[in-house]
Amino acid sequence: MAMPPGTRWDAYDRQSVSGACVPDVCRISGCCEMSVAFLWAAPAPLVLAPTVGLHSPGGTPCGAGAEPRGTLVPVPFESTQPVVPGDRVHLVPGSHNVRDLGGLRTRSGRTVRTGRVYRSDYPSFLEVDATAIARFGLATVVDLRRGTEAAEECIDWGGRGVAYRRWPLTAGRESSWHARYTSYLTRRPETVVGAVREVMRPAAHTVLFHCAAGKDRTGVLAALLLAVLGVGEDDIVADYLLSAASVEPVIARLVEMEMYAGMLADSSVDEQLPRAEHMHLLLRWLERHGGAEAWLVEHGVPAGELTDFRDVMLER
Missing domain, CATH: 3.90.190.10 (Protein tyrosine phosphatase superfamily)
Incomplete structure (x- = not known):
């Protein structure tokens, strides 16, 4: 998946990441055999770009034309990142x-x-x-x-x-x-x-x-x-x-x-x-x-x- 600088994520289960994410803390599941709790950290919406090599249950690589689909489920979040003085x-x-x-x-x-x-x-x-x-x-x-x-x-x-x-x-x-x-x-x-x-x-x-x-x-x-x-x-x-x-x-x-x-x-x-x-x-x-x-x-x-x-x- 292509993610911009500042994005943090953690892997969960073995369902997939694909589709559009509302900028928030969410779990996204979809076509591929992986899921993440996606801790959104960018000021604009993102359409996730799954990486070739993640496969759907039917064997189609997510990066090779698999149909995006996804659901958003809020997940609890506690940051371990300090607020850095100087950051705007x-x-x-x-x-x-x-x-x-x-x-x-x-x-x-x-x-x-x-x-x-x-x-x-x-x-x-x-x-x-x-x-x-x-x-x-x-x-x-x-x-x-x-x-x-x-x-x-x-x-x-x-x-x-x-x-x-x-x-x-x-x-x-x-x-x-x-x-x-x-x-x-x-x-x-x-x-x-x-x-x-x-x-x-x-x-x-x-x-x-x-x-x-x-x-x-x-x-x-x-x-x-x-x-x-x-x-x-x-x-x-x-x-x-x-x-x-x-x-x-x-x-x-x-x-x-x-x-x-x-x-x-x-x-x-x-x-x-x-x-x-x-x-x-x-x-x-x-x-x-x-x-x-x-x-x-x-x-x-x-x-x-x-x-x-x-x-x-x-x-x-």
């Missing part, structure tokens, strides 16, 4: 868009520290992997979703010893999937400010903030935080575009829930892809208002909190 994109089973806010360079040449602030789609990886909270060192989770979304699915953070704060970013009547990003800042700026302050608070670290897909609401918050730290516009946009690889598997997961299925019914994967111009428009809107720091101070963030955030987040 974290390939974890159960989620598709997890990365460190750190690792980028500022316009002045300093580097944003890793291991203190993470961003994510819905962090189901923390349910799948019993060791993840300890490995990431999470102290706080900031949820940017609406109450109806949190009621649909939400991890028992208190039971896991993690502080949970919800600051719902909203674009008003516009769907959060199609809204201009400035709508989050103009509709209810107090929720944006509350989320920013919680993520910046050093005592809350290590902190993870998330929405449903980890792209729009999470992308807006990440842009504000990175701008405060002095990361340049092009680098903020490039970071935002990293979410593109996760869109298809994230949507595949969300549409299994009735609430999201309705929201996404008339939207294609292509329409949900992050576009550079969307983030450029937000950042240039902020510049017309004096920049991210000025906008935050104007809306109630004490300047000292911004300074403290830079002090803990920027390497000297």
Whole structure:
């Protein structure tokens, strides 16, 4: 089987691997005489490419035209892999868009520290992997979703010893999937400010903030935080575009829930892809208002909190 770097797998039984795998922790069985618990660790879906030499019960090599078929069965998972400081994109089973806010360079040449602030789609990886909270060192989770979304699915953070704060970013009547990003800042700026302050608070670290897909609401918050730290516009946009690889598997997961299925019914994967111009428009809107720091101070963030955030987040 051809597997990309970062993929981990363990062999089981003697049934087979073939077909398409939803990015998750799963057991796949199909045409060949081998099966694996496939611990998915890539931000995009994969069609497994079985190796010639694995044979189906009828004797046809899987790599020689055997008809792919497969079933997915969740299997328990505990990672033995440490979270490596310096890694930005974290390939974890159960989620598709997890990365460190750190690792980028500022316009002045300093580097944003890793291991203190993470961003994510819905962090189901923390349910799948019993060791993840300890490995990431999470102290706080900031949820940017609406109450109806949190009621649909939400991890028992208190039971896991993690502080949970919800600051719902909203674009008003516009769907959060199609809204201009400035709508989050103009509709209810107090929720944006509350989320920013919680993520910046050093005592809350290590902190993870998330929405449903980890792209729009999470992308807006990440842009504000990175701008405060002095990361340049092009680098903020490039970071935002990293979410593109996760869109298809994230949507595949969300549409299994009735609430999201309705929201996404008339939207294609292509329409949900992050576009550079969307983030450029937000950042240039902020510049017309004096920049991210000025906008935050104007809306109630004490300047000292911004300074403290830079002090803990920027390497000297």
